[in-house]
Amino acid sequence: MKKIAHIFLILFSSTLLLNCEEDQFESSLDYVSFSDVTYNSSVDPSSTASKDITVYSTSISSTDRVFDIVVDLDETTGDVNSYEVPTSVTIPANSNKGVFTINLADVNLDCFNYVGLKLMPYEGVNPGNTSILTYYQKPSDTCELEVSGTLDFTFDSYASEISYEILDVEGNVVTSGPSEAFADGTASSSIPVTLCDGRCYSLVVYDVYGDGLATPGEFSLTLNGKEYASGGGDFGDSTSTSFQVFE
Known part of the structure; x- marks a missing residue:
């Protein structure tokens, strides 16, 4: 009888551990990320431009969710005055999609300027990887020299x-x-x-x-x-x- 009880305890513990692992796996799928790994945009000489960035979550909530946006300075080369990134993006209630806008300006632009973007966790929703926006000064229609x-x-x-x-x-x-x-x-x-x-x-x-x-x-x-x-x-x-x- 003790042997049977011992076997039952082992089976119960294994089932409980498996369920916990499954719960952990499912929760790891609850994340938010940018729609693309990379984005591209151009700015006319001595002008400004804007770029809409879309984020998606794997879950839908009945309330608005606000995710903080951080500029990843390790991935950013553009002049700080050449880009303006909002501090957060909202995914509206009953939706899994949010959109925010980055404003760009022709300020000390090199051939290829980069802004690294990161999303921060919110109420158990984990962020995806850093996304990169590449932007540049759009060439003029004429070649002066x-x-x-x-x-x-x-x-x-x-x-x-x-x-x-x-x-x-x-x-x-x-x-x-x-x-x-x-x-x-x-x-x-x-x-x-x-x-x-x-x-x-x-x-x-x-x-x-x-x-x-x-x-x-x-x-x-x-x-x-x-x-x-x-x-x-x-x-x-x-x-x-x-x-x-x-x-």
């Missing part, structure tokens, strides 16, 4: 694997190449490049095989005698360098 130079390649034995793109800050392709693949055995190539003074770009070099440029392979982008990007070695499928042109 052109800056010229070259994109130079020293190839390994497989020049045909290499191609490139130069993108503007909005992701548009400014120039790319080659129009036909570089021929294997080509030692080097120098490509004329002209970009706009003051604007932000990214140079992306691709290797279709995925092993980059073996020694002595390398590349460099030079405009008006100044080097803006360079690289080589095993960079995998691609390597990207962001820069701002200055005459």
Whole structure:
């Protein structure tokens, strides 16, 4: 009889522990997070802009819920005067969605400016990960001053694997190449490049095989005698360098 009682106690304890673990797992699913991990926005020169950010919760409450918003300074590079983040966001009663607005200004903007955003816990609702807003000064429609130079390649034995793109800050392709693949055995190539003074770009070099440029392979982008990007070695499928042109 004692043996049966002992077995029953073990089974009861195991069931209780399992139920507690299930309760803990279910409560861990009650969280609030941003709709996206990353956001993008632009600001016209000498102007302002705004960006709406949506948050969602996995639960619905019969009352309003207010979640504090904190700027993650470890993930933030933008001038403190170039962004204005509200201190909280409200998810209305009987809803799982809230929206808040970030105001942006053209103040000391670099090529890519970042604001890290965090939500704080509220009544047992846990926050998700930090989200990042990237913002930049929108390029003007006209190029007031052109800056010229070259994109130079020293190839390994497989020049045909290499191609490139130069993108503007909005992701548009400014120039790319080659129009036909570089021929294997080509030692080097120098490509004329002209970009706009003051604007932000990214140079992306691709290797279709995925092993980059073996020694002595390398590349460099030079405009008006100044080097803006360079690289080589095993960079995998691609390597990207962001820069701002200055005459």
